[in-house]
Amino acid sequence: MNPADHSRLAVGFAMFFLNRTNRSGILNGGIIGGRNQTGPWKIDARYNANKLVTRIEAVARMKQNITLSNLDAVNLINQGAKKWPPNTLVYLDPPYYEKGRDLYYDFYEHDDHKAVADLVQDKLSKQHWIVSYDNVDAICEMYENRRRAIYSIGYSARSTKKGSEVMFFSDGLKAPALVGPIVATEEPTSEPIETACYRKAMVG
Incomplete structure (x- = not known):
C-alpha cells in the first residue's frame, strides 16, 4: 500500500485498524491470535467497533484541548x-x-x-x-x-x-x-x- 495513492482518511483508518488488531498495537507486531487465529485471543480482541466509535467521538469533543x-x-x-x-x-x-x-x-x-x-x-x-x-x-x-x-x-x-x-x-x-x-x-x-x-x- 502506497499512502500517496489514498486519502488521508483511508491511510488514517488503516493505521488505526492495524493498531487495534496487532499485538501491543505495533504495526508489524503480528496479528492478535496469529494468521490462523488459533490463539486464545482473536483479531477482534481489541476491535469492538461500537466502543471504538464512542472513544473517537469522545476524543473529537475534546479536540480543542488536544495538541499533536x-x-x-x-x-x-x-x-x-x-x-x-x-x-x-x-x-x-x-x-x-x-x-x-x-x-x-x-x-x-x-x-x-x-x-x-x-x-x-x-x-x-x-x-x-x-x-x-x-x-x-x-x-x-x-x-x-x-x-x-x-x-x-x-x-x-x-x-x-x-x-x-x-x-x-x-x-x-x-x-x-x-x-x-x-x-x-x-x-x-x-x-x-x-x-x-x-x-x-x-x-x-
Missing part, C-alpha cells in the same frame, strides 16, 4: 515540564528495550532510554506520570526507586509466571487497578523497587 506534536520525548519533556500544570498526567510508552530494533522504524539505544528515564524523574517532579515498558533488567534499574506493576497482556502473554510488561508510577499517583485482558503478575506496589523487576516477578 512530532517531538522526540526528550524535547517534549523539556518543553512540557515548564508549562504543564501540577494536575497533569503524563503517560509515556517508549519503544521496547529488547525488541525495539525489530518492531519500530525509529528505535532507542540504551542511552536514549536512560536520557528519558533521567528527565522524567528529574523534570516532571511537579506533574504525575506513568511510564510503561517491556520488563527487562536494564529498564528496571533506571526506575529502581519507583513504584511499579508487572503484568502480561492476555492476548500476547506466553507465560503468567514472568510478567512481560512493567509500568512505573510517580510518587503520590494512585496506581490504577489492572483490568481487561491484562494478567497481573505483580499488582501495583506502594514501595520502590529493591531489585530487578523481572527477578522479583519470578519469585514463587
